[in-house]
Amino acid sequence: MAAEKDNKVKVENKIEVVICGEIITIKSTESADHVQRIARYVDSKMAEMQSQNITATINERVMTQLLALNIADDFFKAQEKITRLKTDNEQFVLDTRRMQEKAKDSADKIKELKEDLAKAKAEIKELKATEDTPPSNILPMPTQRGRTGG
Numbered sequence: 001m002a003a004e005k006d007n008k009v010k011v012e013n014k015i016e017v018v019i020c021g022e023i024i025t026i027k028s029t030e031s032a033d034h035v036q037r038i039a040r041y042v043d044s045k046m047a048e049m050q051s052q053n054i055t056a057t058i059n060e061r062v063m064t065q066l067l068a069l070n071i072a073d074d075f076f077k078a079q080e081k082i083t084r085l086k087t088d089n090e091q092f093v094l095d096t097r098r099m100q101e102k103a104k105d106s107a108d109k110i111k112e113l114k115e116d117l118a119k120a121k122a123e124i125k126e127l128k129a130t131e132d133t134p135p136s137n138i139l140p141m142p143t144q145r146g147r148t149g150g
Contacts, residue, residue: 019043020050045070 010029017024017039028035045067058066 020046042067042071 012027012029013032013035015026015028015032015035017026017036019039019042024039026035026039049063049066049070
């Protein structure tokens with residue numbers, strides 16, 4: 001299956017996007033949805049800069065550089081978040097393994113305690129049974145009948 005993916009010829013699509021009110025045709029092997037999503041992101045960054053009146057006072061080259069810096073800033077923040085999430089995930093995996101080990105130890109201890117309880121109950125039952133039965137080495141005392149006091 002992986003070989004099939006590698007052997008596929010990527011088709012270059014022509015995709016029209018709108019950035020800052022201008023229609024731009026982009027050639028890409030990515031899906032149209034993917035390219036549109038990126039274009040909307042760039043357009044929103046441009047709109048953000050325009051809303052701050054930055055674009056009115058600078059030339060197009062500086063505006064492009066600022067846009068690139070803003071997008072790079074977003075990229076690095078996303079990379080940092082990914083790194084934090086990976087670290088958190090690794091810690092979660094370690095904590096989960098520890099908890100699973102503790103749960104197994106607890107289950108083993110519960111099993112052991114249940115076995116001890118069953119043994120104790122059997123011993124109690126045995127003791128109660130022997131308590132009701134007189135020992136075999138003691139003979140019952142004979143009863144005296146017809147004896148009158150005198």
